[in-house]
Amino acid sequence: MLKRVGNLGLTVVTVALLSAFAYFAYHGHRITELAGQTTVFPTLGILPYYALRSFLRMLAAYFLSLIFSLAYGYKAATDARAEKILLPILDVLQSVPILGFFPAAIYFFVSLFRGSILGIELASIFLIFTSQAWNMTFGFYESITTIPDELKEVADAYRVTGWRRFVKLYLPAGIPKLVYNSILSWSGGWYFLIAAEIITIGPVEYSLPGLGSYLIRTAEEGELGLTLAGLATLVAIITVMNTFIWHPLSTWAENFKYEFETGGGRQVPKGWGYRLWYEAPVFRELRKLMVSGGSALGRALVSLGSKLPGRSYFPWFSRIISWGFLLLLAYSLLRGLIALVILFLPPWHPEIFTIPQAIFYSFLRLLAAYILSLLWTLPVAIWMGHNEKAYNVLMPVFEVLASVPATALFPILVFILVGFAGGMELAAVLLVLTGMQWYLLFNIVAGVKSIPKDMKEAAMVFGLKGFKYLHRVVFPALIPSLVTGSITAWGGGWNALIVSEYVVYAGQTYMAFGIGSLLDKAIYSTGNFQVIWSSLMAMVVVIVTLNRFFWRKLYEWAAAKFSFEAEE
Amino acid sequence: MALLEVEHVYKTYKDATRSLTVLNDISFTINKGEFVCLVGPSGSGKSTLLRMIAGLDRPTQGEIRYRGKPINGVTDKIAVVFQSFGLFPWLTVMENVALGLEAKGVPRPEREKIASKYIDKVGLDGFEEAYPRELSRGMKQRVGIARALAMDPELLCMDEPFSALDAFTAQNLREEVLDLWLDVTLPVKSVLMVTHGIEEAVFMADRIIVLSKRPARVLADVKIELPRPRNMRDQAFAAIVDKIYSLLF
Numbered sequence: 023m024l025k026r027v028g029n030l031g032l033t034v035v036t037v038a039l040l041s042a043f044a045y046f047a048y049h050g051h052r053i054t055e056l057a058g059q060t061t062v063f064p065t066l067g068i069l070p071y072y073a074l075r076s077f078l079r080m081l082a083a084y085f086l087s088l089i090f091s092l093a094y095g096y097k098a099a100t101d102a103r104a105e106k107i108l109l110p111i112l113d114v115l116q117s118v119p120i121l122g123f124f125p126a127a128i129y130f131f132v133s134l135f136r137g138s139i140l141g142i143e144l145a146s147i148f149l150i151f152t153s154q155a156w157n158m159t160f161g162f163y164e165s166i167t168t169i170p171d172e173l174k175e176v177a178d179a180y181r182v183t184g185w186r187r188f189v190k191l192y193l194p195a196g197i198p199k200l201v202y203n204s205i206l207s208w209s210g211g212w213y214f215l216i217a218a219e220i221i222t223i224g225p226v227e228y229s230l231p232g233l234g235s236y237l238i239r240t241a242e243e244g245e246l247g248l249t250l251a252g253l254a255t256l257v258a259i260i261t262v263m264n265t266f267i268w269h270p271l272s273t274w275a276e277n278f279k280y281e282f283e284t285g286g287g288r289q290v291p292k293g294w295g296y297r298l299w300y301e302a303p304v305f306r307e308l309r310k311l312m313v314s315g316g317s318a319l320g321r322a323l324v325s326l327g328s329k330l331p332g333r334s335y336f337p338w339f340s341r342i343i344s345w346g347f348l349l350l351l352a353y354s355l356l357r358g359l360i361a362l363v364i365l366f367l368p369p370w371h372p373e374i375f376t377i378p379q380a381i382f383y384s385f386l387r388l389l390a391a392y393i394l395s396l397l398w399t400l401p402v403a404i405w406m407g408h409n410e411k412a413y414n415v416l417m418p419v420f421e422v423l424a425s426v427p428a429t430a431l432f433p434i435l436v437f438i439l440v441g442f443a444g445g446m447e448l449a450a451v452l453l454v455l456t457g458m459q460w461y462l463l464f465n466i467v468a469g470v471k472s473i474p475k476d477m478k479e480a481a482m483v484f485g486l487k488g489f490k491y492l493h494r495v496v497f498p499a500l501i502p503s504l505v506t507g508s509i510t511a512w513g514g515g516w517n518a519l520i521v522s523e524y525v526v527y528a529g530q531t532y533m534a535f536g537i538g539s540l541l542d543k544a545i546y547s548t549g550n551f552q553v554i555w556s557s558l559m560a561m562v563v564v565i566v567t568l569n570r571f572f573w574r575k576l577y578e579w580a581a582a583k584f585s586f587e588a589e590e
Numbered sequence: 591m592a593l594l595e596v597e598h599v600y601k602t603y604k605d606a607t608r609s610l611t612v613l614n615d616i617s618f619t620i621n622k623g624e625f626v627c628l629v630g631p632s633g634s635g636k637s638t639l640l641r642m643i644a645g646l647d648r649p650t651q652g653e654i655r656y657r658g659k660p661i662n663g664v665t666d667k668i669a670v671v672f673q674s675f676g677l678f679p680w681l682t683v684m685e686n687v688a689l690g691l692e693a694k695g696v697p698r699p700e701r702e703k704i705a706s707k708y709i710d711k712v713g714l715d716g717f718e719e720a721y722p723r724e725l726s727r728g729m730k731q732r733v734g735i736a737r738a739l740a741m742d743p744e745l746l747c748m749d750e751p752f753s754a755l756d757a758f759t760a761q762n763l764r765e766e767v768l769d770l771w772l773d774v775t776l777p778v779k780s781v782l783m784v785t786h787g788i789e790e791a792v793f794m795a796d797r798i799i800v801l802s803k804r805p806a807r808v809l810a811d812v813k814i815e816l817p818r819p820r821n822m823r824d825q826a827f828a829a830i831v832d833k834i835y836s837l838l839f
Contacts, residue, residue, distance in 0.1 A: 178646055190689070
């Protein structure tokens with residue numbers, strides 16, 4: 023994922039995106055008045071309603087992400103010229119700390135809807151969307167580009183074109199990665215949902231009715247019992263979705279994978295969640311209804327597609343869209359640049375000069391959280407990878423634990439730690455840790471599990487044991503997945519930073535000095551745009567630089583040196 | 591008149607710094623009813639040539655004509671069987687075989703009738719609803735052949751169709767393909783098969799076109815006049831195989 027970006031493209035795109043956002047946010051920031059107010063009631067009875075509202079918000083964002091992924095991924099994978107622009111954009115979008123851009127999104131939507139509640143609702147859906155869409159888009163893009171050449175030739179030779187090609191070739195080819203990434207996106211989405219339901223604009227705080235604002239509000243009021251009830255509801259929803267939707271879907275997605283080994287009656291293992299949809303009374307009918315609805319929709323699209331004069335119509339249509347898009351981008355780039363220049367005219371706010379120091383402090387916090395995560399995940403993962411029993415017992419436990427969005431735990435963590443001296447410092451590190459550790463654990467476990475059996479047997483035959491075995495077999499084998507896990511963990515960490523260094527609890531604000539708290543303070547209390555934008559840009563620059571000059575190099579090195587498969 | 595004419599065809603791949611000529615002035619014809627094999631060392635551009643004939647690729651220079659008309663993209667009358675089968679894992683045997691018909695706009699009942707006829711022909715009766723992953727390699731290639739036949743082609747192009755199969759399965763399938771080609775009820779008139787197996791070519795073909803190593807030229811156009819069914823352990827058979835080996839090595 024990190025590989026494809028050209029230097030120039032990256033720079034241009036970064037500038038364009040930042041300026042576009044700057045423009046919209048600058049523009050919107052003038053309208054901060056909101057019509058109407060809602061209160062979040064911290065009572066038990068209203069919990070199901072809030073859960074439903076949050077769920078619907080997630081669902082809306084997910085469908086947006088799905089449509090976006092299909093369209094964007096398809097375009098990027100099938101049009102070489104569009105690919106050159108679309109991929110760098112996606113790469114940047116994926117590596118920026120999205121939470122930091124949330125205020126900009128709020129200002130944009132609030133100004134768009136003239137201060138109505140709908141604007142806030144859409145802003146929160148948009149935030150969740152930004153946490154779900156990019157990995158799904160990359161997944162779909164990669165699935166299309168890795169379709170075996172022969173299948174594409176078959177489609178050519180038998181003239182499967184247009185919509186039919188999409189429905190029969192690209193979409194099915196993308197299903198395994200779409201399902202896998204949907205699962206990731208939903209857990210990412212819950213994480214952001216919690217943070218996206220309470221919105222502060224200058225002096226005004228606005229809460230959307232939902233689980234996230236319920237959790238934060240009850241924690242603020244010190245009602246720990248109600249917070250725990252909310253947390254339990256959240257875990258229940260996530261578990262129900264995993265059992266009844268994601269596990270069966272993952273099993274089903276196996277049908278869409280290519281097989282490379284000799285064929286002959288390969289059976290996909292089917293769990294009870296999967297069988298439920300085929301055998302249980304209500305589920306069976308529901309599934310049939312959805313399947314027939316889906317295929318009817320597919321057929322309708324195919325026949326609609328074949329009625330349109332495909333070859334001539336679509337290039338013309340897409341050309342207009344892409345030119346429109348380009349024009350819009352150029353316009354907002356210009357306006358954004360002007361706005362930025364005006365914004366950064368001296369005098370500069372003194373806090374701007376503390377940015378390097380703040381980034382350094384935050385970096386140290388991330389490093390501490392990373393080392394802590396590594397200290398516990400590495401031994402546990404190696405043990406789980408070698409002990410089938412431990413794996414079978416612990417894996418589901420960790421999966422449930424990891425599915426709890428860390429943002430939901432923040433109030434409780436702060437409640438516990440805030441009494442101690444230096445408690446906020448510790449809390450900040452722990453909060454960042456919750457955003458990093460699972461990526462490491464699951465990646466390393468997968469790495470250890472992927473050590474080929476004959477390598478383990480060879481080690482046994484030659485008497486490699488204990489530390490020598492770890493040194494010669496396990497560590498080299500898990501380095502690629504350790505690097506991948508570290509990259510995602512650091513990405514998650516930067517995002518978590520923004521909510522970790524600045525916590526409001528029981529009416530009081532707790533801060534740990536760093537780039538996250540600098541940003542939050544500027545957003546939530548002082549409203550100084552100079553500070554907001556310079557912190558954001560500094561953060562993006564640091565992250566992109568680290569990605570390009572450290573993580574990518576490390577990844578290439580690891581892939582070249584420690585990969586099991588010979589490269590061709 | 592020849593069914594297919596390949597005339598002075600060149601194929602050159604260029605990138606920024608180098609150019610690589612794969613096919614160097616290739617000319618030959620295929621007549622109605624002929625079974626022609628293209629043999630040559632690996633990398634000699636046999637498969638590229640087959641793809642150009644099928645309309646999946648274009649020559650850098652020269653022309654390929656089908657029934658006198660230049661080939662410009664894929665046509666209904668030429669169907670392709672692929673080396674690694676090219677089956678869509680998410681479609682059933684029936685859906686895979688009917689894929690080309692569906693794209694052609696044949697209505698469902700009719701295309702399923704045609705498809706099941708060819709599924710029977712290749713001996714996969716009863717596997718209509720199976721998915722490719724449930725089939726052995728030999729069965730998969732039968733699906734590939736049924737899919738090509740369902741298009742009602744006059745020229746069947748096969749790209750190393752037996753090279754992904756084990757020896758026993760391959761020999762069975764060779765004989766069945768010959769039977770299908772000789773079956774007068776089928777529309778297939780001519781077959782063009784790419785292979786690197788010289789014995790296989792001598793066993794199946796009326797004519798063998800021998801390509802040199804890269805950049806490929808036509809080394810020889812050998813008529814095989816052995817009576818069918820052929821026996822691989824025959825003296826005459828061995829003599830022809832030897833003759834072609836000596837051309838190549």
